[in-house]
Amino acid sequence: MDVLGAVQAGENVLLIAPTGGGKTLAGFLPSLVDLAGNPREGLHTLYVSPLKALAADVARNLDRPIADMGLPVTVATRSGDTSSEARRRQREAPPNLLLTTPESLAVLISQPESALFFQDLRSIIVDEVHALAGTKRGDMFALCAARLTAIAPQAVRIGLSATVAHRAPIAAFVAASRIVEVKGGAPPEISVVLPEGRLPWSGHMGLAAAPEILARIRAAGMTIVFVNTRAQAELLFQALWRLNDETLPIAIHHGSLELDQRKRVESAMSEGKLRAVVATSSLDLGIDWGGVDQVLQVGAPKGVSRLLQRVGRANHRMDEASRAILVPANRFEVLECEAAIQGVAEGELDGDPPRAGGLDVLAQHLLGLACAGPFRADAVYDEIKSAQPYNTLTRKDFDDVLGFVENGGYALAAYDAYRKLFRDSEGLIHVMGERVARQHRMNIGTIVEEPLLKVRYAGRGGAALGEVEEYFVNMLSPGDTFIFAGRMLKFLRLKETICEVADGGTGEPKVPAYAGGRMPMTTNLADRVRAMLQDPSKWHAFPEEVREWLGLQRGISRMPGRHDLLVETFPRADKHFLVAYCFEGRNAHQTLGMLLTRRMQRFGFHPLGFVATDYVLAIWSAYEPFDVARLFDPDMLGDDLEAWMAESSMLRRTFRNVAVIAGLIQRHFPGAEKNRRQVTVNSDLIYNVLRKHQPDHVLLRATWADAAGGLTDLGRISGMLQRIQGKVTHMALSRVSPLAVPVLLEIGRESVRSGLTDDDLLAEAEQLVAEAEGRALPPPAPGRDVRQGRLAL
Amino acid sequence: MSAATIHLAGELLQLDPAGALHWPARRLLAVSDLHFEKGSAAARQGSLVPPWDTRATLDILATLLRRYRPQTVVALGDSFHDIGAAARLLAADAERLRAMAEATAFVWVLGNHDPLPPGFRGESTLEHRVGPLVFRHQAQPGRVMGELSGHFHPKASVPVRGTVVTRPCFIADPRRIILPAIGAYTGGLDVRDPAVRALFPTGGRAFLLGQDRVFSFAIGARPAMPPPALTALGGGPDNAGHIRGPKP
Known part of the structure; x- marks a missing residue:
């Protein structure tokens, strides 16, 4: 009701509530009230969620009350999966409520008709703000929101967030003048379970505790077993099934699995057909699964906020305490678990303080704005600065980013013929033709995946299992065994971009790990651990x-x-x-x-x-x-x-992400795949050349800024x-x-x-291989004759 | 810097870590797949990559010319990224290349990217024969002797201490050598690709380019792999590796 009052008074508002508080529907309430009183055509409310699945779920949850109350309100969702036919309908007859993702919003904003489409917008609801703020997707949303406010100044912003450490910056992120906070219900009950026998000194997988984990699963209705990495999910899943004599239905869920597989697991969960799911952060956010009785966290909790988020997945109701059990995998993790429980009890959350918005995201956005229509640099600079992540953006950085979008921004003026923007005699900045605009829209987004290869059973119509990093496949030889999607697989061959496998691998398996798969412990939690170490009076726990x-x-x-x-x-x-x-x-x-x-x-x-x-x-x-x-x-x-x-290699990866987001490297080209391969330049090569010839280039500056955090x-x-x-x-x-x-x-x-260096490693490998092949190779010497090596082939 | 020596058709050849092949007896230097102006080709397609690739490639070529002082330079094709590339050269780069072609005899073997003579001094040809060796852009399938070619941009990945190092490489067997691409923006094709393997039915050796020398690994019936002792270390550099399963 506070939200309703604020919105009716035209105030931007941030609603902070624990998971399960029904805050999403609270966000829609003012819109439904308004539309019930004044039915009208056209777009009224835009809802943005970081999760595609969440938008679809919210749409379903809205349909029910709208139908029950007979409200004259139309609802539609829009994401990358929306058909062109449905998108055309939305353009011609906009729904009252449009539910979408930051990426799809950015595509909408880059359309020439965006000003018309959004002009009557009354309300912008952004869900899971805590998960967006401080990320590049958050930067993208904040820039889009600034544009929406420029198009439709009357629109009110409603941010929905879980409990957060830094309330002021989150409020600033949605430009909220009022914060409405709903206190959590019963505090969560969190306990620690240790494996039988000796407490391990090291290791992060927590496999030693598999019997205890299984016992807890058996004792409850439905359990989510959260782990920290996909590799850990695969290994723990295997370990549980080795013990699972009663064949309790236990499934696995992580972000690399084929979408169909994940959907099957999710629907089995909501139908109550499962007893447990071993999951990574792929189940952290979003949809209320209902019926989850307890949450297990196996391995270090890493942070208080993250633990709370996960704990909140159990008993998704305000009046009951969530039950959670922590299973530390080693001694240090015991300390960390106790520290996290204390942190939860004291309500001391963690999270990074706000950071400045990415210049790469800004580059993408500026081209998007030009695609929508000509603009003036001064006006757009002011608009960008109104977005919280960019409120300290200097004019020089802005001009450099604009210069980069325009023609690459290189000290060598070589690309005048290929510029993407041009300025007319009035100083208006235009996009250089429809081809540039079309290509830009194909490449909108801030999530850059590692090069991935599909895993598929060999043979005609072999089922797809998911994706692994190219890097991992490079380390496999035919016949090697690896664990993926809960199966022991035998690697057969690499066929184009498909990793072909068969069931029934033998021998010691490998497990794919993913770049950035492990998040570090937060500063706040680390401080708590240190404090506990210093104070023996706390050791009794x-x-x-x-x-x-x-x-x-x-x-x-x-x-x-x-x-x-x-x-x-x-x-x-x-x-x-x-x-x-x-x-x-x-x-x-x-x-x-x-x-x-x-x-x-x-x-x-x-x-x-x-x-x-x-x-x-x-x-x-x-x-x-x-x-x-x-x-x-x-x-x-x-x-x-x-x-x-x-x-x-980490910095090279950081540069690659920046280059892709900024549009220097295009992931999608209109036209043939062959064409794409011929002009795609490896980002490592670009990094080398740029570092040598223009070390202060704006994309290198963006890379250094990213290197301050992250990997x-x-x-x-x-x-x-x-x-x-x-x-x-x-x-x-x-x-x-x-x-x-x-x-x-x-x-x-x-x-x-x-x-x-990599060269040292190659030399070492060369020497070892030579020894293994039974050749007594001399140490590397200039001009040595390698024909000797051929004898062993 | 030290080049590795290798014999092909009875001739002694040097494999330079910058990716060039030197034939001391004939004072001949072979380079392949320079792909001049690949950067501006990408720019035409909407990727405004840094425009210094031609300059960087010319820097490598200049170093090689100083190092070996050859009488003849054989460019093994795809020297220019496309037919319009020579016309897109910046004036300074074009002047530099012209000066090189004036000072040394160039043989421009034509490739699939540059099927027409480039307009720089030198002989243009589809095939160049010197003594027992033949230089062409793309390796001919079947039995050959003494063939030097480019085209494939071979690269090889070697697992080392739980990570993988990937480098452009020469591939050699007693009959032929395929050279790596020298162009600053050229990518590569893995030596395990069937198109490459078919040309080396009885295996061969890959010479990976390093800072100061090349590193030699066998490619045979089995891919070049270090012994298990190396891969068992698991993990990866900066957490991107693989993790070994638990011991039961």
Whole structure:
């Protein structure tokens, strides 16, 4: 009712409510009331959801009350799947309520008739704001919303959000002048279950607890078993079925599975035919499945907000407490689980503070605006600045992005003939022809997938199972076994872009992992873990084994402090280990590992490898590192960073995403596939050329901005290096410390990288293959005669 | 920098890590698939990629000319990305290429992308024979001896420490060598592709281009794979690898 009042007063409003609060329908209430009183034709309300499936579900949920009350209201959905016939109908006779996604909204906005289509818009509802704000899709939506406000200033914005840490920026994201908050009902009941027997020192899969997990599934009606990665989902699913003698119906759900498969699982869930689903974040958001009795989180919760979101999937009703059980996979995760439970109890949410909007998304949007009609740079700059993620956008950045869209923005004016925008004598900016506009609309979107290959059973009409990364398939040899879609598959061959498989693989299986599959622990949760380590009075909550472990650490070394950086060094098996307790999350530690090994190489310690977890970074070297504080000096972000940027595969991936979103690399071309292949340039090659010839190009600037977070998380590293200056506590030990054991056990299980370049790795592989083939190859020497190698072929 | 040496039809040849082949006895340098002006071709299609690809490719060519001081340069076809490419060269790039073609004898083998003579000094031909060796754009199926060609842009992927390193490569057997593409914007075709494998029925070796040298791996009945000890490390660089299953 507060929402209704605010909207009727013409105020933008943010409605914050826990999942299951019926907030979506609350968002539509003012529109339904208005339309019931004043029936009319034309678009009245636009609803935008990050999930296509959610829009469809909401449409179904609206149909019922509209029909029951006999309201004169028309509803339609629009997404990438909507047929051209349905889209034509929507254009000719717009529905009162249109339900769509940010991508489809961006396509609508790029149409020349968009001003006419949206001119009478009264209300913009955006669902799951917390999941959009701070992402590139959120940037895209915010830009589109700014355009809608320019077309239809009377339209009111209604944001719907789950409980969030940073309320002000979320409110600013929808330009809300009023926040309506619905408090949660009963607090969730969260408990911890440990595997029988010894608590594992390391590992993230939680497979040891499979019997306990199965017992919990058996004891409840319907369970969602949340895990952290797709690989973990596949492995845990296998582990559960090995024990599942009663053949309880247990299914698997993750984002790489074929859409049909996922839909089958979802409908079986809503029909109550399943007892459990092993799921990744693919079930985090959106549709109310109903009938979920409990939620299990296997492995680290990673963050308080994320845990709450997942817990909210159980008992989707306000009046009952949600039940959830955490299953930590190792000792550090026990600490993390306790910290997360405390965080939930204290209502301290986490989440990244707002970041500036992406310049790549802005580039896409500017071309979209030009496709809709000519514009003036000054007016559009003001419009863009009214979107919250871009409120600090400088005119220079804006002009550079516009220049990039116009003709590439290169110092070398080579592309005048191929420009995409032109300015007329009045200063109006136009799109260069319908072909550019058509191509742009085909490429709208901010989600850039890794190159994926379809997995399909061999033979005519073999069923498709889903998609895996090309990268993973490159590592398979014919006959190799891998686990996917809950099956043991044998890899047969790669046929064009299809990975052909058969049932019945044998031997030790591989499991596809996905880029960015693991999210790092949040800063907030890491702080809590550190605080608990510092305060033995809090240890009573831990199981005996964990208390013993921490007690031992205090005796042998010391506990990591809350504000300093504990670094331990110790010799072990002819090597010297350095373990840094940074607590900055796995992504940041990976990057730090790359930088530190380069640095140790320069200092002459001869590093041999490193491994990173969410909590610590361990590096081993041939010589004992000394002057450890100097190793962690912020000047690491100078030369070492520069060298890393030239090589980093993560940074190349970041650049590729930026280049695709900005439209430098087009994913879809009108016309033949052959044509596309002939002009597609690999983004790594573009990155090399651009870095060399125009290092300050706007797309490289956008790449560095992205590198501050995400997979490289440079922002967290530079923050830490500043914070710990002069506060590095170095413990030179004679042997491994108890807290260092888990990370050392990750060696051999995790990737082991050092400052080695790709060339070093190739040389090593070449040497090993030569040895394995029984050729006593000499070490690489200039001009050696490789005919010797042929003898072994 | 060191080139690997290899014998073909009794002749000693050097494989340069920049992707060129040098024949010391004849002071001949072969380069393939320069694809000049691929960048502007992409721009015409709406991808305004950085316009420095021709300059970058010319830089590589200039380095190679300084390194070997050849009498003859054989460009193995697809030197220009399309028929209009020569006309799209920026004035400075065109001048630079002209100067190279004046100073050294160029043989322009014609390819499928550039079926017409390019308008730069030198001989244009479909096939160039010197002694026991024949230079053509695309390898001929069946039995040949001493053939050097390009066209396929071969690249190879080697699993190393739980990740994969992919590089352009030469492919060689005792009868023929296929050269990698040198153009700054050229992609590649995996050596495991049937089109390439058919040309090496009894296997061969891939020479992957490195910074200072080439790396040699067998390609035979089985794809070039390091022993299990290497792949068992699992995981990936920056978390993109594979994870081994649990030990039962």
